[in-house]
Amino acid sequence: MTFIFLTGTITFAQQYFPLRGYVYSTDNEPLQNASVRVFDLQTGTQTNEAGQYELSLEQGLHRISVSYLGFLPQTIEIVIDSSTIYNFFLEPDEKVLSEVVVNVKKKDYSYEVIKNVIENKERWQNQFQTLAAKTYVKSVEEIISLKPQKEDEKEENKNPFMADSLPNMNFFEANIQHFQSLPNKQKEERTGVKKFGDIHDLYYTSTTDGQFDLYQNLQVVEKLGENALISPFSTVGYLGYKFKLLETYHNGERLVYRIQVKPKELGNSLYEGEVEVLDGLWAIHKVKLSVPKRLLIEYNSFSFEQEYEFVQDKRVVTKEMFEWKLKGGGETKNGRTEVSHSDFVFDSTYAKNFFGPEVGVTTAEAYKRDSSYWENIRPKPLNSTERAVVKAKELEEIRLNSKEYLDSVDAIYNKVTPLKVLWSGVGHINRAKKVDWRFGSLPELLNPVAIGGWRVQYRIQYMKRFENRKRIDVTPYLNYGFLNKDLRGFINFNFLYNPIRQSSIFASAGQGFDVINGNATISDIIRRNNFYINTGLNLSHRTELFNGFYFNTQLQWNKREDFGDFKFSRLGDELFEQNEPVSFPTTKIFKTNFRIEFTPGQKYLREPNEKIVLGSRWPTFSLRSNFGFNSDNGLKKAFNYTEFNVSQYFNVGIFGTSEYRMALGKFMDTTRLAPMDYQYQRGGDPIWFSPNMYTYQLIPQTFSTFDWFFESHYEHQFNGFLTSKVPLLNKTGIRTVGGAGLLYVPERKYQYSELYAGANRVFRLGKSRFRLGAYYVVSQSNKDGIRSGFKFSLEPYNRDKNTWSF
Template identity: 30%
Template sequence: MFKLTPKLDKLLSQIQYTISLILKNTFFIKKIYKIIKCIFLLVLYIFLISSFAYAQQRLSGVISDENGAPIPYAKIYVKNSTELRTVADVDGYYEMRLFQGEYFLVIKSMGYKDREAYVTIKENTENKDYKLFPNNIQEIEDVNVSTKKSNPGREIMLKVIKKRDSINLWNYPHTVQGYIKASEKIIRKEKEKKRKKNKKENTENNISNVSLKKRKKDEAIKNNMNLIEVDLTKHYGGKNKVKEIRNAYKERGSSENNLYYTTTVKSNFNFFQNLLRLDDLHQTPISSPISSPGILSYKYRLVEQYEENGRNISKIKIIPRNIATTTLKGYIYVIDTLWLVQKLEFTLEKGNLLIYDYFSIEQEYNHPGDSLCVLSKQKMTYGVKYKNETSICSTESEFSEYNFEPIFPKKYFNNELSVIREEAFEKDSTFWRNKRKSKLTSEEIEYITINDSIEDYQNRKEYLDSIDANFNKVTALKVLWWGVDHRNRNKKTQWTINSLAAFIRPIYIAGPRLAPGFSFFKKWKDERFIDSYSEFSIGFLNKDPKGFTNWSFQYDPFHFGILRVNFSHSFEAIRAYDALSQIYRRDNFIETTDLTLGNNFELINGLYLDANISINERRSIDGYRFSNTDDVIENNDPTKFDTYQAFIFNAEVNYTPQQKYIKEPNRKVLLGSNWPKFYLYYEKGIEKIFGSDVNHDYLLGGIMQTFKIGLLGTSSYNIKSGLFLNTKSLKDADQKFHRRSDPIWFSNPLHSFQALDSTLPSEKIYLEAHFIHHDNGAIINKIPFMKKTRIGLVLGTGALYVPEFNWEHYEVFAGLERNFKFSRRRLRIGIYGVLSDGNQIKPQTDWKISFAILDNRDLKWNF
């Protein structure tokens, strides 16, 4: 029989004792409940979620439509007892608590028939799922319609919506062949100074060098356009069962482009569903005008009727009823008597677009057997304007060879939504001539000819050598400001020496320093790479040498396998994530000599392990000379302690269920998940090994998620708890702290508080929770003219309970945010008001500001 080691057995006993202590401690349970209640007060206010009582039994389930699709925010209440009510979440899930007995439930949602259901609540938890069915056409006609005149546009759309489920392509398993062509034209605004310089050069050359002129013109054409072509096969097996095979892929131009929809799995423009979730394009889901709920969100106006190919076509204008939550407008073309959609032309309002200034889409449909709307062509037109350049983009897609009787192998559909293999990048021009569905424009033909010609020239060794020679040239500006770079293309390496400006560190613990640095990078074709940065520094006041070197080797790009080796002899902050007013205090720094080995790896899809071991010696900085400028932050004396050694192991496991991804030849592109991320962190100070003087165990666990709540905006939360299981020899450098808040600055509200006036260490268990909601204009746009300002409302709350100090802290905040263009990025500026309370402070208010940059890779903000 397997036997535990004494130390592990003792550790498990400590964990068991701690859990039993928590369960028996009624006072602690009450504190947890109080914190959770604080978090949900704001949620209750926004989403009308009913509170629950522990003495009641739980009734839960999912509200869905006739096709099994969840209905967000359906209302459920007890008939004749409307105080017993709840609202389903974004996934249609509801939960309510009722005493034992018999009840008649009423389930309601806009655009659907009300339903009454009988339920008996017994001792055990009940699970009841309910389906709602769309209103009859006549019932929909009766909603919000009191006009005396008939509305033929609306009547036509009601007939289309009545057939929606039968004509919707995405209600049937199928395979389809697809071709995508995405092109970007860049118009650059030449600065006056540069324009005059070019004009002068042309005059001096007397415009006689024809070949030079042509080469400059060709390079301008190449640099001012980007083009991507994709040939693909898409497999659809039913709800949430999608797999795309990209058979060929050709990218011409810069990889840093503004092109959209180069894969079909990130966004699905299916206007036959209730809501379109276009997370990589639009901040909020979009209500479709070809749906039962859409009837209540749009006005329909017949503007033209004409005959085409022997069929009568009705052109219907789509007008939003409420511009606060509906951002779609345009036209739908309907075939009379068949009530099939022939084509549609829609435009998205600017307000909630993530990147672009405008976006429009056109779709054309075929109608096999006059019974189905099959997407055949799709064109998107979009663009964005920056200070010195304007990007004009279009993406054309064609779909053909539909097969509605596909046979898919078992387990064919999984979290791998798209696959592109190495051979897809190797297709020649003959392949593309045969596969290309959309006709190239004259500009695109000229661009492809010039681009391929220039690429052939630029791939020659003599040209590459000349580029490298120019890149490696040492100039005064590089030495003084940018840094000196050197590239070796054959070895695929690059190194950089810091500039003189980067050498100087005027503000540092123990006075100014000189710190020359050196970086090295090497990358292989299979996406493996080595990345390093090393630095040596010397202090002005203490003449003390310091330095560090950090090396990373990505050995398995597909599983994010990275090996790290770090060595340092330097100053180290005990509380690195603290208020700015606290970080540079002298008692926050120690001197360390440290060697750390680490490894990160994805064990299975969505499950990551990051493990590290470190060996270090820690010394007090008492005895160092300090700069007089340190006193501006009300500084103090360094902490005195005897030098000691520490051998520490830590590991973090985080898991995101059902993580979707795209598989490329040598890497994995993550697409996210509808599930939250669960994380667990463990740290062990190991005694005696390498003379280690530390002995502690720390455990932290939490859950965090960002999700969209229908048309109401985006919410995020982070709930975590941690404690030391063992503190036999716990040093200050290993202590865990709750960050003190900054004055004025609004720090990340998912990881910190805005009105916590103390830095709190905690050895025993604590509970911390954060919640924030961005309305993305859903609430504030209801105020007249506010949508034009593109200002969004943000609401949030946070709570902390540290029992060893009997410390309770609660806060709520509200603010206004707006996005601005910043160079080629998106900058978000916010101003917030904060209200805080707790058992150690009096209620108080404050205001904060924040700045955030949109991550161009995953199109997400930091909060």
């Protein structure tokens, strides 16, 4: 009660009074959007169209400043003890006016304009708490072949509905209801989708592709590159950019500054182009910027434009355009996406969990929209070329889905030809039943480098699809060895029964050759002592129990045998010295494997019968436990192994990307272990830079652990942050990388650590991107002292995951 009483007393003592008035020029012209600031309270306002202002001020002395572009600022000190009226009359600043009207020192004033935008951007960032808008997207990509087609290829690829004069084009359009909640939550609902051709390279087929909010200091657009971009209106923008005022013009009654934006120095995180700013409001009007080529991975060039407008007194982006160029595989792709935002609704109330991990959903009806739907929702009609291409593609789609055409395609596919038998393999499809058979070709029959010499083998694949993306795959496989006259084989069965949760059941049975250590080095993995004969049954299940939480279970029964008197070919003797198979007692074992994997905050898009995972800003945690039971005479405990992992890949702004992984593993029980049940620490390869999140580069040889161990790995890719600033070197496209690793194995009293630094370069081979790297590694261990060496790597770019991985 005392606290409430005191609080009420203090509140009562703080009296506020209005201060109002007008801001005019000395010629009695009202000055709209003049800035009225209260220094001691760090607050203020702007004048309206009549030049009027109003403030509510606490009783006492205040210092008030009024400023307007082209006029001398005015500052007064005034005592507020009642309702007060005070009018300001500002005198013209001839120097500033000459800079604005005449092309003199415009560059100097452009810095003042940018400074005003930075000081006022918080106002435009916090105009609303939530936003909903209708977003229309049209993306077109024209494909220009750089290789002249042969006449027979032209005839084979000819589309009867496409005139020769029409371009080869990928096309996409969508009608999206977009929702946003400050500071960074968003969601979309795609209610209409039309697409033709390959849309993988098209930018902004979803609002989740990335947004260029230039009021934010940094923009991270993973689909373009791995580093963040610095906005020209960043609080540190002055350090990276130089500005030049190109012109001023009027947009209605408002003066607009058109300013050139250029990087001060070489780099891969700075835009180049133009921005337009509204005078007095200090708000962005338009932008036209290009992304530095050094940042891009997939595209050869990329630029974008934005237009801002007032909607319900809120300043929002209403139009966007993205343009790109992509070269490779003997063709050039020129793309353009136009985006229109309309029907804005601000500060609506949404359910508590509305903005959750599901950031986008495509309705089942979205792909079924007819032509009249698109005619009604397009902000402007398609141009004549687009209209002709879409019409031709629609007719082609009707033809391609007709029973007559599908039957003819099936007849061609099912026809047995000498070329199929000798090279590609024979297939048989029944489209009505959604069944597909695949039979191996003659070259697949022979395997000259198999264990034990030449083997004849044959594989058959059966697949059945369902309307809801469920799928069954069955693969039987047999092989026969000439040298040992032995027949082996297996059958695999996989049933994807819930595509949304990626739930599947896998089963296999058979006998074949298996590896003891699947993580062996390249030089050891094909040695005879890494193989054994495995007969067994395997049943596994994987599902997502809830978003980001995956549960994997596996049951196995195996009979593991060494090769005994098995005969080997001479090839292994010529490749390796002391290439003898391992000898061990035959074991029969029953194993269970449980693994849980959890990524908090996993974001995803939901398509009809499909879930597309976008990633998370949180690490991934996993825990697995393997239990083994000897089954020679009943079930007896053999071993128990448990391992905990945490890993994460994340962006570090303009400085590049980082990745780490840590693992802690331990055998809880080692009553009876066979070599294939060991936990191995992989040795380094002589030249190859092995997968750095799971291996160490300079451990002399692979060894096993039977108690507990700790391992950690870290790598940072600068992605050109350093080299792009160095003249000449920046033209080579070379990027730098650094990393470290630590391994601790108490049972061996072994400690190992390593540091490495290197350089890599991205290059294109056909339509694929690869990263070639060279590294210098230094290691230290209490067993082998200090070692060092050079390593090399080659990594492909995974376009689906936007990562470098196989």
